[in-house]
Amino acid sequence: GDSVTQMEGPVTLSEEAFLTINCTYTATGYPSLFWYVQYPGEGLQLLLKATKADDKGSNKGFEATYRKETTSFHLEKGSVQVSDSAVYFCALKAAGNKLTFGGGTRVLVKP
Amino acid sequence: DGGITQSPKYLFRKEGQNVTLSCEQNLNHDAMYWYRQDPGQGLRLIYYSQIVNDFQKGDIAEGYSVSREKKESFPLTVTSAQKNPTAFYLCASSIRGGDNQPQHFGDGTRLSIL
Numbered sequence: 416g417d418s419v420t421q422m423e424g425p426v427t428l429s430e431e432a433f434l435t436i437n438c439t440y441t442a443t444g445y446p447s448l449f450w451y452v453q454y455p456g457e458g459l460q461l462l463l464k465a466t467k468a469d470d471k472g473s474n475k476g477f478e479a480t481y482r483k484e485t486t487s488f489h490l491e492k493g494s495v496q497v498s499d500s501a502v503y504f505c506a507l508k509a510a511g512n513k514l515t516f517g518g519g520t521r522v523l524v525k526p
Numbered sequence: 527d528g529g530i531t532q533s534p535k536y537l538f539r540k541e542g543q544n545v546t547l548s549c550e551q552n553l554n555h556d557a558m559y560w561y562r563q564d565p566g567q568g569l570r571l572i573y574y575s576q577i578v579n580d581f582q583k584g585d586i587a588e589g590y591s592v593s594r595e596k597k598e599s600f601p602l603t604v605t606s607a608q609k610n611p612t613a614f615y616l617c618a619s620s621i622r623g624g625d626n627q628p629q630h631f632g633d634g635t636r637l638s639i640l
Contacts, residue, residue: 466626
């Protein structure tokens, strides 16, 4: 079946550091890929998405590129802020409208 | 503004009680979903509905029930058969069909056992 694997956290960074969160997937066919962010006590917010190979999703300084050859969708941000502290989820959607989530990566940015 | 409203934000249940979590959306989405999130873990799908009066079990449906009588509403009942109901419950919705459509989430309901 479909699956998503994320690097385990927590990831602790200083402000203005470079952030990478690794995400790899297993799926049949050609899934769409998503990154969601969850702030404490809240639901998930869509951060960015990519729907086909080599697409780059971007939003709020975050980027991720759909790499079919390595089945990856790593999230990156060049300079993090304290306000980026949250849990980040990688997810895929294959046929059937169902989302499959990774386990989430907690990011803590210190001033 | 369009969105998904979950209520209540916090809910307490006594042993042996059924409780119902509310989820309402005004996004005109056909599909709705319920997820369970345990501390430090990802989301697991409980039930989903692609259209009114139809729903399917997700990966962890035992001990839960749903109904979809209206397009905008998808309540989840946590029954006494659910032995470990303490969790954070998230409702989501999306446009039906199309693998590239994201799901939109509510702010969640945190359920605890007294």
